[in-house]
Amino acid sequence: MVSSVDPRFGVALREFREQRGLSLRSLGQRAHRSKSHLHELEAGLKAPTVDTACHLDRVLDVGGALARLVDAPIDHAAEAGELRARVAASDVSADVLDRIEQGVDDLASAYPTMTPADLLPLVRRHLSYVGRLLEGRVTLAQRRRLLVAGGWLAVLRATVHIDLRQRTAAVAHLRAARDLAEHAEHGEIQAWCLETRAWDVLTQGDYQGALDLSRQAQRVAPRGSSARIQATAQEARAWARIGDVGATRRALDRVERLTANLPAPERAEHHYRYDPAKAAAYAATTLAWAGDPGAEQVARAVLAELDPYGDGGARPRRSASARLDLGLALVAAGQPDEAVALGAQAVASGRVVPSNWWRAAELLAKVEQSGVPEAVTLRDVCTEFAPGRRPSADSASG
The missing domain is CATH 1.25.40 (Serine Threonine Protein Phosphatase 5, Tetratricopeptide repeat)
Structure with missing residues (x-):
């Protein structure tokens, strides 16, 4: 007998699998089921049979919990109520979000003083934590804060990979940072992604590419943002390498105007907050x-x-x-x-x-x-x- 598709079955199956530290592939090997079939069950794309549920119960040793979900009738009113509750409910507290954002600032401020090899595992661990939270139950507002934090961490991780000359990793994390920033509609992170790429190609001798990327970053960056200032400074560097002294001077003049009334940031070493003293x-x-x-x-x-x-x-x-x-x-x-x-x-x-x-x-x-x-x-x-x-x-x- 095939039951109706109860989304609780897929959620429960995934929770039991992860509690036992099993991937879809490893569970499939134990249960003699394909990885794609298990994925469809977890995603609610396919309804489980009673036999399948009982078999997975035995493999995962969960005492018939999955079989009971197959036999149980679906309470649509309860599910609708749960959906409404999820809009306001969250597994992430305001304190957790505050600590994550503080951690982002701490890591960005540590960047100029820590070795790339020492900083990288810290950034990786914070980014992984943000990723796990994004998979959980969060409100729309909390999701955006997590996306922004993840975007900053991803672009910082890319920068550290550039420092270590690990360009394949850097490209991948710049792409991730860009995607997170687009989902969060965060123009400054998008601009920093472009500016970081500009610096990287500049060091490789692609001066025209650096110039183009710097200008793109300035167009994307919010007015008055640190990203716009840094991208303008990066443009000046590109002109200098090209050998156009006049264009170099004009770009530096623009940096000077942008920083003329800019107060020193609270944390001058923060990599993503422009310190006028850097000018x-x-x-x-x-x-x-x-x-x-x-x-x-x-x-x-x-x-x-x-x-x-x-x-x-x-x-x-x-x-x-x-x-x-x-x-x-x-x-x-x-x-x-x-x-x-x-x-x-x-x-x-x-x-x-x-x-x-x-x-x-x-x-x-x-x-x-x-x-x-x-x-x-x-x-x-x-x-x-x-x-x-x-x-x-x-x-x-x-």
Whole structure:
């Protein structure tokens, strides 16, 4: 006898299966049923026979619970009432959601100081937890908050994968972040996905691609958002690599206007909250790449601010990047000796990770082209600290 399709059967079957740690495939092997057949039963696409229910009862050892659901009549009034209750009911408390969002901010703030290898499992664990909650009973408002949290975590995870040069994983999680952001209708996360892609292709030498993605990010980003500012700064970097100094300067001018009245964020190290203090550092990097004569002065001021005592300062990652920027500017200004010293300090700090290593390599190439004998010193340090030879002490920033 075939019963009516009772959705409670599929829900119960899935719960019993997961409680025993079984996948659909492993349950199918034990019960001698196909994976697709079990999926249809759990999804309510196919009604179970009494024999099938009894067989699954025995395999899962649930004391006839599934067979009773097949025999039991469906109470449509009760089901309608349950549906109405689900609109207001949830297994996720406000406190849980608050802690998840706090965790997102904590991880985004830890990004500049933790190694990518140490940060990745934390992000992965938080993202997995959000995914499990999305599968449970949540209200529409709670679902959106979870989607937004998942979107931020997915784009952060992609960024960490980029730092580790794990591009296949990075692409997959950027796609996931984009999908979550689209479902949540969250324009800023969508913009950060584009900006992150722009940074990645820039480091691979696709400067036109970086320019196009940066402009797309600016169009998607909400007005006044950190994503729009960062994407504008990224555009300036792309122009610098292309070699258009005028366009570089114009893009930097736009960044300056966007940040003119921007207050410092509560957590300045938060990767997705633009800190106005970053503007000078981005300008130094961009001008150095563009070969602009003003790069040296800006880069010296940035390094003095970040590392006044020469010990790495409170933000050693930025200090290392500032040394590379100043070194590049000094080579262009005919001062390769000092550039060697600065480059060696930056590399030996352990703060130059795989995704940023090309900047150290570029400085080394410029120094060696200058013919200065001290270039061998920088080459030796780069060889010693090259990615894969020593553990990195920091993460890179897009």
